[in-house]
Amino acid sequence: MKPLKEFVIPFIGLKIGTHLFEYKVGQAFFEYFEYDDFNDVNVDICVNLVKKVALLELQFKMSGIVNVNCDLTNEPFNQVIEDEFNLVVKFGEAYDDENTDILILPHGAYELNIQQYVYELIVLSVPIKRVHPGVEDGTLNSDILEKLEELSPKLEDKKETIEDIDPRWNTLKKLLTGK
Template identity: 60%
Template sequence: MIQLKEYTIPFVGLKQGLHQFEYQIDNTFFEHFEYDEFNSSAVKVDMEFNKKTTLLELQFKATGTVNVNCDLTNEPFDLPIKNEFFLVVKFGDEYNDENEELLIIPHGEYEVNVQQYIYELIVLAIPSKRVHPGVENGTLQSDILKKLEELSPKEKTNVNNNEETDPRWDKLKNLLNDKQ
């Protein structure tokens, strides 16, 4: 993965205290990660960069929308996202990013790249099941929804002794009865 210059922060020249950074993220950002799950994206990432004497504190806040396809109907829709992430950057003997909330960089480093953290912040804000809001409230009219309704299992039939059975299992039950 190529590190993009606009996401590299040279903190050595910054004064101690709070600094603000703002990033506008679209699909060209995700192309660098070879991530193509979004039809389009418009996400704003605000980052507060607090430089202290022995460490750096980074507070990420992402808000915006990504256009994705519904998992049920495959209809595209704009999904609003909102996510936050806090990262502490400390200095040590060698690079270590094993802890997700703590990054250790060597003492001689003078810059930190935040593109991976922005990528994860946005991707992890997406729910695992993406359902069109029109499906949830019943306003979406789609051929796929009509077909799903048509193919859904019908009500169970009643047998003589008032047991409810599914007609698909009757043939299998006959196989068991024939063996005896």
């Protein structure tokens, strides 16, 4: 997979100190990764890179909305997401990304590709269970919700269920409750 040019940071020419990089991520970014769980994406990413003599510190801050389908009704809605992530980049003999917080680049590296970190930050900040806000507050009118309500088991009057119970169980219940 060829890296996206806009997410490659050439840190070799940067002075020691703090540098700010801002990105706007849209649906085309996720089409590149062939990820189709989102209907639409509008996310702002702010990367604060602190260059030191022997390492780089990156702080990712992300906020925006992703349009996803509700797990219950399949109705699309805008899910607000917000998250942060810190990454330390060190230099060593070979490339190593085994640790999630530390990236080791080989000596002589001159650029850093952050597209995978941006992708994972956005995907992992979306809740696992996606429920439309209208379902939670009862304002969403949907054919699927009506059908679920129609097919849900109805609770009957408690007196009828107590009378239908085998009398032997009632005797055992007296032992538990002491009545």
